[in-house]
Amino acid sequence: MGIMIKDLIESNDLISVPNSKHALPAKAEDLAMLAEEEVEQVTLPVIDFSLLTSGSADQRSQIIEDLRNACLHWGFFMVTNHGVPESMKEELINSCMSFFDLSPEEKSVYEVENALDPCILDPIICGTNFNPASKSVSFWRDYLRILVHPVFHSPPKPEGLSEVLSDYSRRSRDITKELLRAIMEGLELQEDDIEKSLELKSGVQKFSANLYPLCPQPELAVGLPPHADHGLLTLLMQNDVGGLQIKNKGKWVAVNAIPNSIMVNIGDHMEVLSNGKYKSVLHRAVVNNKETRISLVMTNGPPTRTSLS
Ligand SMILES: O=C(O)CCC(=O)C(=O)O
Numbered sequence: 001m002g003i004m005i006k007d008l009i010e011s012n013d014l015i016s017v018p019n020s021k022h023a024l025p026a027k028a029e030d031l032a033m034l035a036e037e038e039v040e041q042v043t044l045p046v047i048d049f050s051l052l053t054s055g056s057a058d059q060r061s062q063i064i065e066d067l068r069n070a071c072l073h074w075g076f077f078m079v080t081n082h083g084v085p086e087s088m089k090e091e092l093i094n095s096c097m098s099f100f101d102l103s104p105e106e107k108s109v110y111e112v113e114n115a116l117d118p119c120i121l122d123p124i125i126c127g128t129n130f131n132p133a134s135k136s137v138s139f140w141r142d143y144l145r146i147l148v149h150p151v152f153h154s155p156p157k158p159e160g161l162s163e164v165l166s167d168y169s170r171r172s173r174d175i176t177k178e179l180l181r182a183i184m185e186g187l188e189l190q191e192d193d194i195e196k197s198l199e200l201k202s203g204v205q206k207f208s209a210n211l212y213p214l215c216p217q218p219e220l221a222v223g224l225p226p227h228a229d230h231g232l233l234t235l236l237m238q239n240d241v242g243g244l245q246i247k248n249k250g251k252w253v254a255v256n257a258i259p260n261s262i263m264v265n266i267g268d269h270m271e272v273l274s275n276g277k278y279k280s281v282l283h284r285a286v287v288n289n290k291e292t293r294i295s296l297v298m299t300n301g302p303p304t305r306t307s308l309s
């Protein structure tokens with residue numbers, strides 16, 4: 001079993017990336033690029049969620065138009081006034097941190113070798129993408145992933161995580177539904193029909209906590225490699241430490257998050273649903289040597305049996 005980076009660091013007082021040749025062998029050129037690349041900081045389009053739900057008709061139309069532009073030109077946007085209290089986010093972060101603080105033995109109950117293996121159906125898994133002994137590419141990230149909808153799976157430890165996660169699951173599902181309705185309106189699709197055909201009330205929601213411990217040599221590692229998300233919309237909150245980069249008009253740019261906003265991106269299913277008009281955008285996470293970063297990611301997909309054709 002691959003030891004999680006956090007535990008490795010704590011047991012070894014790590015001052016360099018162990019055997020960096022093994023940390024990221026296949027992608028050495030990409031990494032050299034990562035170190036040298038000038039990455040511009042950008043502010044994503046901002047969507048005031050409260051205007052969507054309780055603004056005037058004109059304000060709602062304006063937000064639908066803003067969403068349309070954000071989906072067309074960025075595939076990512078920031079949502080403010082979303083109604084998730086800061087205390088809920090703090091509690092989620094603290095509970096997830098407490099999970100990572102459990103002993104390696106306690107965490108091992110949920111550990112899997114390769115989370116990308118489609119045969120893994122366990123509703124709660126944790127692991128790392130970092131394996132200093134492996135010859136394959138590994139990444140500077142530990143994670144916990146929980147299936148939270150349609151059936152909520154509650155980890156027995158740490159105490160408190162289940163309750164706040166189940167609240168956030170409900171809240172984030174409502175936000176997703178409202179955003180999807182507005183996005184459908186912008187696409188001039190019949191939102192009621194789509195909602196019915198996607199059966200969002202039994203949609204699959206997965207929660208991930210990604211932990212990026214501070215990295216002694218950030219130029220030799222990457223947190224998460226470039227990828228696009230499955231599902232319709234992904235919602236992301238973080239502990240005020242940046243690291244998310246997105247590919248925009250052929251260039252990597254670093255996202256400047258407004259504190260307490262939720263970052264939202266288009267997933268593969270939405271790309272299909274929009275007939276390719278809205279792209280599921282490539283993104284990645286970089287690491288730093290100053291502060292541990294944690295991101296809380298909720299993916300929202302259709303039920304597994306839904307056909308999009
Ligand atoms: O941590 C981040 O900023 C990105 C996380 C992410 O892209 C994912 O979990 O799919």
Ligand SMILES: [Fe+2]
Pocket residue numbers: 227228229283
């Ligand atoms: Fe992602």
